[in-house]
Amino acid sequence: QKEVEQDPGPLSVPEGAIVSLNCTYSNSAFQYFMWYRQYSRKGPELLMYTYSSGNKEDGRFTAQVDKSSKYISLFIRDSQPSDSATYLCAMKKDSNYQLIWGAGTKLIIKP
Amino acid sequence: DAGVIQSPRHEVTEMGQEVTLRCKPISGHDYLFWYRQTMMRGLELLIYFNNNVPIDDSGMPEDRFSAKMPNASFSTLKIQPSEPRDSAVYFCASSRPGTGEIFGPGTRLTVL
Numbered sequence: 420q421k422e423v424e425q426d427p428g429p430l431s432v433p434e435g436a437i438v439s440l441n442c443t444y445s446n447s448a449f450q451y452f453m454w455y456r457q458y459s460r461k462g463p464e465l466l467m468y469t470y471s472s473g474n475k476e477d478g479r480f481t482a483q484v485d486k487s488s489k490y491i492s493l494f495i496r497d498s499q500p501s502d503s504a505t506y507l508c509a510m511k512k513d514s515n516y517q518l519i520w521g522a523g524t525k526l527i528i529k530p
Numbered sequence: 531d532a533g534v535i536q537s538p539r540h541e542v543t544e545m546g547q548e549v550t551l552r553c554k555p556i557s558g559h560d561y562l563f564w565y566r567q568t569m570m571r572g573l574e575l576l577i578y579f580n581n582n583v584p585i586d587d588s589g590m591p592e593d594r595f596s597a598k599m600p601n602a603s604f605s606t607l608k609i610q611p612s613e614p615r616d617s618a619v620y621f622c623a624s625s626r627p628g629t630g631e632i633f634g635p636g637t638r639l640t641v642l
Binding site for chain 1: 563572573575578586621623629630631632633634635636638
């Protein structure tokens with residue numbers, strides 16, 4: 420079993436919908452949680468960085484961490500075709516440790 | 531800040547040749563990471579440095595791969611000799627404690 424599980428998709432939704440992307444993990448020592456967006460033929464771009472449990476909002480994006488369930492989510496409101504990309508979750512135990520990555524979910528927003 | 535800079539952006543070489551990839555991290559970032567990404571295996575961490583010192587190279591596939599960081603603003607990843615299965619996109623990323631890793635644009639390597 421992988422340390423971080425993420426459904427590869429693709430997930431296809433109509434423009435304007437609320438998107439929910441999720442990852443589960445097995446190591447309760449993870450403390451730092453990140454979401455990256457990767458467009459085709461580009462490098463991963465850091466979207467959200469959170470520590471421990473709780474919610475964090477940035478514009479149309481909300482990151483949610485539930486450590487009791489070992490479950491993290493990224494919500495995208497008012498989704499746009501430009502949000503179409505692969506979204507990767509990543510996490511680590513300590514700020515000095517390497518990231519452990521999910522496989523990425525391919526998201527398609529239909530106009 | 532210009533972000534993480536990688537060169538070359540594209541490299542096409544023949545099997546058996548030496549390949550050198552270069553990276554300039556963001557100023558002030560004391561961690562530097564080298565990743566490889568393929569469709570089959572996804573994103574794989576090859577090696578990372580802290581304050582120019584290699585911390586974990588367990589992801590380096592074999593002795594043909596080597597990485598150096600002679601100073602805080604420059605790192606290289608070398609493959610010698612290269613093989614077709616090394617074809618991938620190689621990313622460099624940097625960070626400092628309390629932040630996520632910031633990725634460069636990548637080097638697309640094709641070994642014929």
